[in-house]
Amino acid sequence: MSIEQKTALITGAGQGMGLGVAHHLAAQGVQVLINDIDPEKAEAAAQAIIAAGGKALAAPFDITKTDTVLAQVKQLEDEVGGIDILINNAGNAGNNAMGQLPFKDMPPEHWDMYIGINLYGVLNCTKAVIQGMCDRGWGRIITISSEAGRVGLDINVSIYGAAKAGAAHLMRHLAREVGPYGVTANVVSLGLMDNVPEEFAGPVIKTIPARRLGTTEDVAEAVGYLTSDGASWVTGQTLPVNGGSYAI
Ligand SMILES: NC(=O)c1ccc[n+]([C@@H]2O[C@H](COP(=O)([O-])OP(=O)(O)OC[C@H]3O[C@@H](n4cnc5c(N)ncnc54)[C@H](O)[C@@H]3O)[C@@H](O)[C@H]2O)c1
Numbered sequence: 001m002s003i004e005q006k007t008a009l010i011t012g013a014g015q016g017m018g019l020g021v022a023h024h025l026a027a028q029g030v031q032v033l034i035n036d037i038d039p040e041k042a043e044a045a046a047q048a049i050i051a052a053g054g055k056a057l058a059a060p061f062d063i064t065k066t067d068t069v070l071a072q073v074k075q076l077e078d079e080v081g082g083i084d085i086l087i088n089n090a091g092n093a094g095n096n097a098m099g100q101l102p103f104k105d106m107p108p109e110h111w112d113m114y115i116g117i118n119l120y121g122v123l124n125c126t127k128a129v130i131q132g133m134c135d136r137g138w139g140r141i142i143t144i145s146s147e148a149g150r151v152g153l154d155i156n157v158s159i160y161g162a163a164k165a166g167a168a169h170l171m172r173h174l175a176r177e178v179g180p181y182g183v184t185a186n187v188v189s190l191g192l193m194d195n196v197p198e199e200f201a202g203p204v205i206k207t208i209p210a211r212r213l214g215t216t217e218d219v220a221e222a223v224g225y226l227t228s229d230g231a232s233w234v235t236g237q238t239l240p241v242n243g244g245s246y247a248i
Contacts, residue, residue, distance in 0.1 A: 012090025014041025020216025191242030
Protein backbone atom coordinates (compact mmCIF):
# COMPACT_ATOMS: atom_id res chain seq x y z
CA MET A 1 0.00 0.00 0.00
CA SER A 2 1.49 3.36 -0.99
CA ILE A 3 1.70 6.23 1.49
CA GLU A 4 -1.19 8.02 -0.31
CA GLN A 5 -3.50 5.19 0.70
CA LYS A 6 -2.60 5.32 4.38
CA THR A 7 -4.58 6.87 7.18
CA ALA A 8 -3.11 8.24 10.42
CA LEU A 9 -4.85 9.13 13.67
CA ILE A 10 -2.90 11.77 15.59
CA THR A 11 -4.07 12.54 19.11
CA GLY A 12 -3.92 16.06 20.55
CA ALA A 13 -3.16 17.39 17.07
CA GLY A 14 -5.08 20.65 17.38
CA GLN A 15 -1.84 22.47 18.22
CA GLY A 16 1.83 22.02 19.06
CA MET A 17 3.82 18.93 18.14
CA GLY A 18 0.80 16.92 17.02
CA LEU A 19 -0.23 19.60 14.55
CA GLY A 20 3.30 19.69 13.12
CA VAL A 21 3.31 15.90 12.74
CA ALA A 22 -0.11 16.04 11.05
CA HIS A 23 1.12 18.61 8.48
CA HIS A 24 4.25 16.53 7.83
CA LEU A 25 2.35 13.28 7.22
CA ALA A 26 -0.35 15.05 5.17
CA ALA A 27 2.35 16.59 2.94
CA GLN A 28 3.42 13.02 2.10
CA GLY A 29 -0.13 12.15 1.05
CA VAL A 30 -1.32 10.42 4.23
CA GLN A 31 -4.96 11.04 5.18
CA VAL A 32 -4.77 12.51 8.68
CA LEU A 33 -7.45 12.25 11.36
CA ILE A 34 -7.00 15.19 13.70
CA ASN A 35 -7.97 14.24 17.23
CA ASP A 36 -8.23 16.84 19.97
CA ILE A 37 -10.42 17.22 23.04
CA ASP A 38 -11.22 20.72 21.75
CA PRO A 39 -13.46 20.36 18.65
CA GLU A 40 -12.70 23.88 17.40
CA LYS A 41 -8.96 23.28 17.44
CA ALA A 42 -9.39 19.92 15.69
CA GLU A 43 -11.56 21.47 12.98
CA ALA A 44 -9.24 24.45 12.46
CA ALA A 45 -6.25 22.13 12.13
CA ALA A 46 -8.06 19.88 9.65
CA GLN A 47 -9.12 22.90 7.56
CA ALA A 48 -5.56 24.27 7.53
CA ILE A 49 -4.25 20.94 6.25
CA ILE A 50 -6.96 20.75 3.58
CA ALA A 51 -6.14 24.35 2.55
CA ALA A 52 -2.52 23.26 2.13
CA GLY A 53 -3.63 20.47 -0.22
CA GLY A 54 -3.77 17.59 2.25
CA LYS A 55 -6.45 15.08 3.21
CA ALA A 56 -7.72 15.68 6.76
CA LEU A 57 -10.71 15.12 8.97
CA ALA A 58 -11.39 16.44 12.47
CA ALA A 59 -11.86 13.67 15.04
CA PRO A 60 -12.57 15.40 18.33
CA PHE A 61 -12.89 13.25 21.43
CA ASP A 62 -11.41 12.81 24.89
CA ILE A 63 -8.77 10.08 24.72
CA THR A 64 -8.97 9.40 28.46
CA LYS A 65 -12.46 7.84 28.16
CA THR A 66 -12.16 4.21 27.11
CA ASP A 67 -15.73 3.67 25.83
CA THR A 68 -15.67 6.96 23.92
CA VAL A 69 -12.36 6.14 22.23
CA LEU A 70 -13.44 2.63 21.21
CA ALA A 71 -16.73 3.93 19.80
CA GLN A 72 -15.21 6.94 18.03
CA VAL A 73 -12.41 4.95 16.43
CA LYS A 74 -14.89 2.32 15.20
CA GLN A 75 -17.02 5.08 13.67
CA LEU A 76 -13.95 6.65 12.03
CA GLU A 77 -12.85 3.31 10.60
CA ASP A 78 -16.35 2.70 9.23
CA GLU A 79 -16.25 6.15 7.59
CA VAL A 80 -12.72 6.41 6.22
CA GLY A 81 -11.29 2.88 6.36
CA GLY A 82 -8.71 1.31 8.63
CA ILE A 83 -6.28 3.37 10.66
CA ASP A 84 -2.76 2.37 9.58
CA ILE A 85 -0.76 4.79 11.73
CA LEU A 86 -1.46 5.89 15.30
CA ILE A 87 0.51 8.76 16.78
CA ASN A 88 -0.13 8.83 20.54
CA ASN A 89 0.79 12.49 20.91
CA ALA A 90 -1.70 14.06 23.33
CA GLY A 91 -0.09 14.81 26.67
CA ASN A 92 0.21 17.58 29.17
CA ALA A 93 3.76 18.85 29.27
CA GLY A 94 3.52 21.98 27.18
CA ASN A 95 2.20 25.44 27.77
CA ASN A 96 -0.07 25.07 30.74
CA ALA A 97 1.17 22.02 32.59
CA MET A 98 4.62 22.89 33.86
CA GLY A 99 3.30 24.13 37.18
CA GLN A 100 3.48 20.70 38.73
CA LEU A 101 4.44 19.79 42.29
CA PRO A 102 7.01 17.57 43.98
CA PHE A 103 5.56 14.12 44.64
CA LYS A 104 5.51 14.65 48.40
CA ASP A 105 3.38 17.78 48.01
CA MET A 106 1.05 16.65 45.23
CA PRO A 107 -2.40 15.61 46.45
CA PRO A 108 -3.38 12.15 45.12
CA GLU A 109 -6.43 13.81 43.48
CA HIS A 110 -3.99 15.42 40.98
CA TRP A 111 -2.50 12.11 39.83
CA ASP A 112 -5.26 11.30 37.35
CA MET A 113 -4.64 14.53 35.46
CA TYR A 114 -1.30 13.10 34.33
CA ILE A 115 -1.98 9.36 34.30
CA GLY A 116 -5.28 9.83 32.46
CA ILE A 117 -3.92 11.43 29.32
CA ASN A 118 -0.33 10.16 29.26
CA LEU A 119 -1.02 6.50 30.11
CA TYR A 120 -4.75 5.71 29.81
CA GLY A 121 -5.00 7.81 26.64
CA VAL A 122 -2.26 5.70 25.06
CA LEU A 123 -3.83 2.43 26.25
CA ASN A 124 -7.26 3.44 24.92
CA CYS A 125 -6.15 4.58 21.47
CA THR A 126 -3.74 1.69 21.01
CA LYS A 127 -6.43 -0.82 22.03
CA ALA A 128 -8.86 0.76 19.56
CA VAL A 129 -6.60 0.33 16.50
CA ILE A 130 -4.38 -2.67 17.20
CA GLN A 131 -6.66 -5.52 16.08
CA GLY A 132 -7.35 -3.82 12.73
CA MET A 133 -3.64 -3.25 12.09
CA CYS A 134 -2.88 -6.92 12.84
CA ASP A 135 -5.74 -8.10 10.60
CA ARG A 136 -4.47 -5.94 7.70
CA GLY A 137 -0.83 -6.96 8.28
CA TRP A 138 0.66 -3.45 8.51
CA GLY A 139 0.69 -0.81 11.20
CA ARG A 140 2.75 1.85 12.90
CA ILE A 141 2.22 2.99 16.48
CA ILE A 142 4.37 5.83 17.73
CA THR A 143 4.03 7.18 21.23
CA ILE A 144 5.34 10.66 21.93
CA SER A 145 6.98 10.47 25.31
CA SER A 146 9.21 12.74 27.32
CA GLU A 147 12.74 12.54 28.64
CA ALA A 148 10.96 12.88 32.01
CA GLY A 149 9.85 9.30 31.37
CA ARG A 150 13.41 8.10 30.73
CA VAL A 151 15.51 9.88 33.35
CA GLY A 152 14.92 11.23 36.84
CA LEU A 153 14.62 15.03 36.96
CA ASP A 154 14.19 17.58 39.74
CA ILE A 155 11.61 19.74 37.96
CA ASN A 156 8.48 18.44 39.73
CA VAL A 157 7.29 16.11 36.99
CA SER A 158 7.38 12.76 38.80
CA ILE A 159 3.77 11.66 38.14
CA TYR A 160 3.89 12.90 34.55
CA GLY A 161 7.22 11.07 34.11
CA ALA A 162 5.84 7.88 35.65
CA ALA A 163 2.85 7.94 33.27
CA LYS A 164 5.11 8.56 30.25
CA ALA A 165 7.41 5.70 31.31
CA GLY A 166 4.40 3.40 31.57
CA ALA A 167 3.21 4.26 28.08
CA ALA A 168 6.72 3.85 26.68
CA HIS A 169 7.08 0.43 28.26
CA LEU A 170 3.73 -0.63 26.80
CA MET A 171 5.28 0.00 23.37
CA ARG A 172 8.17 -2.37 24.15
CA HIS A 173 5.86 -5.24 25.09
CA LEU A 174 3.48 -4.46 22.24
CA ALA A 175 6.34 -4.54 19.74
CA ARG A 176 7.06 -8.16 20.74
CA GLU A 177 3.39 -9.14 20.57
CA VAL A 178 2.51 -7.58 17.20
CA GLY A 179 5.83 -7.77 15.32
CA PRO A 180 4.78 -10.99 13.55
CA TYR A 181 1.76 -9.14 12.10
CA GLY A 182 3.82 -6.40 10.42
CA VAL A 183 3.03 -3.82 13.08
CA THR A 184 5.75 -1.76 14.76
CA ALA A 185 5.50 0.13 18.06
CA ASN A 186 8.07 2.77 18.97
CA VAL A 187 8.60 5.80 21.18
CA VAL A 188 9.85 9.30 20.37
CA SER A 189 11.11 10.79 23.61
CA LEU A 190 11.18 14.59 23.57
CA GLY A 191 13.40 17.02 25.38
CA LEU A 192 12.28 20.59 26.01
CA MET A 193 10.32 22.01 23.07
CA ASP A 194 9.87 25.58 21.87
CA ASN A 195 6.27 25.92 23.08
CA VAL A 196 7.07 25.94 26.80
CA PRO A 197 6.95 29.28 28.63
CA GLU A 198 10.07 31.44 28.29
CA GLU A 199 10.70 31.59 32.03
CA PHE A 200 10.89 27.81 32.10
CA ALA A 201 12.90 27.39 28.90
CA GLY A 202 15.39 30.22 29.39
CA PRO A 203 17.63 28.64 32.02
CA VAL A 204 17.53 25.21 30.35
CA ILE A 205 18.71 26.20 26.86
CA LYS A 206 22.35 26.60 27.90
CA THR A 207 22.37 23.02 29.22
CA ILE A 208 21.27 21.57 25.84
CA PRO A 209 24.27 20.60 23.66
CA ALA A 210 22.49 21.89 20.51
CA ARG A 211 21.82 25.19 22.40
CA ARG A 212 18.21 25.43 21.25
CA LEU A 213 14.77 24.09 22.09
CA GLY A 214 13.14 21.43 19.94
CA THR A 215 10.66 22.31 17.19
CA THR A 216 7.64 20.65 15.64
CA GLU A 217 9.84 19.88 12.61
CA ASP A 218 12.29 17.95 14.81
CA VAL A 219 9.41 15.78 16.05
CA ALA A 220 7.80 15.43 12.63
CA GLU A 221 11.04 14.24 10.97
CA ALA A 222 11.54 11.55 13.63
CA VAL A 223 7.93 10.41 13.43
CA GLY A 224 8.06 10.49 9.62
CA TYR A 225 11.00 8.05 9.65
CA LEU A 226 9.34 5.66 12.09
CA THR A 227 6.13 5.59 10.03
CA SER A 228 8.00 4.77 6.82
CA ASP A 229 8.40 1.38 5.20
CA GLY A 230 12.15 1.94 5.63
CA ALA A 231 11.69 1.61 9.39
CA SER A 232 9.96 -1.79 9.25
CA TRP A 233 12.87 -3.43 11.15
CA VAL A 234 12.82 -0.82 13.91
CA THR A 235 10.40 -1.73 16.67
CA GLY A 236 10.20 -1.63 20.44
CA GLN A 237 12.71 1.23 20.43
CA THR A 238 12.91 4.70 21.91
CA LEU A 239 14.31 7.53 19.80
CA PRO A 240 15.32 10.47 22.00
CA VAL A 241 14.84 13.81 20.20
CA ASN A 242 16.45 16.12 22.70
CA GLY A 243 19.25 18.25 21.22
CA GLY A 244 21.80 15.95 22.84
CA SER A 245 20.63 16.17 26.44
CA TYR A 246 20.78 12.91 28.39
CA ALA A 247 23.11 11.07 26.00
CA ILE A 248 22.30 7.65 27.44
N1 LIG B 1 6.33 20.66 24.89
C1 LIG B 1 7.36 20.03 25.47
O1 LIG B 1 8.36 20.63 25.89
C2 LIG B 1 7.32 18.54 25.61
C3 LIG B 1 8.42 17.90 26.18
C4 LIG B 1 8.41 16.53 26.29
C5 LIG B 1 7.33 15.80 25.86
N2 LIG B 1 6.25 16.44 25.33
C6 LIG B 1 5.11 15.63 24.89
O2 LIG B 1 4.86 15.90 23.52
C7 LIG B 1 3.46 15.75 23.24
C8 LIG B 1 2.96 17.00 22.56
O3 LIG B 1 3.17 18.11 23.44
P1 LIG B 1 2.76 19.60 23.07
O4 LIG B 1 3.69 20.49 23.83
O5 LIG B 1 2.64 19.75 21.60
O6 LIG B 1 1.32 19.67 23.76
P2 LIG B 1 0.27 20.86 23.77
O7 LIG B 1 -0.12 21.05 25.20
O8 LIG B 1 0.73 22.05 23.00
O9 LIG B 1 -0.96 20.22 22.96
C9 LIG B 1 -1.66 19.11 23.45
C10 LIG B 1 -2.98 19.01 22.74
O10 LIG B 1 -3.67 17.88 23.31
C11 LIG B 1 -5.02 18.22 23.49
N3 LIG B 1 -5.60 17.41 24.55
C12 LIG B 1 -5.50 17.62 25.89
N4 LIG B 1 -6.17 16.68 26.56
C13 LIG B 1 -6.72 15.85 25.63
C14 LIG B 1 -7.53 14.69 25.71
N5 LIG B 1 -7.90 14.19 26.89
N6 LIG B 1 -7.93 14.09 24.55
C15 LIG B 1 -7.54 14.60 23.35
N7 LIG B 1 -6.76 15.70 23.22
C16 LIG B 1 -6.35 16.32 24.35
C17 LIG B 1 -5.01 19.70 23.83
O11 LIG B 1 -6.26 20.33 23.59
C18 LIG B 1 -3.89 20.23 22.93
O12 LIG B 1 -4.37 20.69 21.68
C19 LIG B 1 2.81 15.45 24.58
O13 LIG B 1 2.66 14.07 24.75
C20 LIG B 1 3.81 15.99 25.59
O14 LIG B 1 3.66 15.36 26.85
C21 LIG B 1 6.23 17.79 25.17
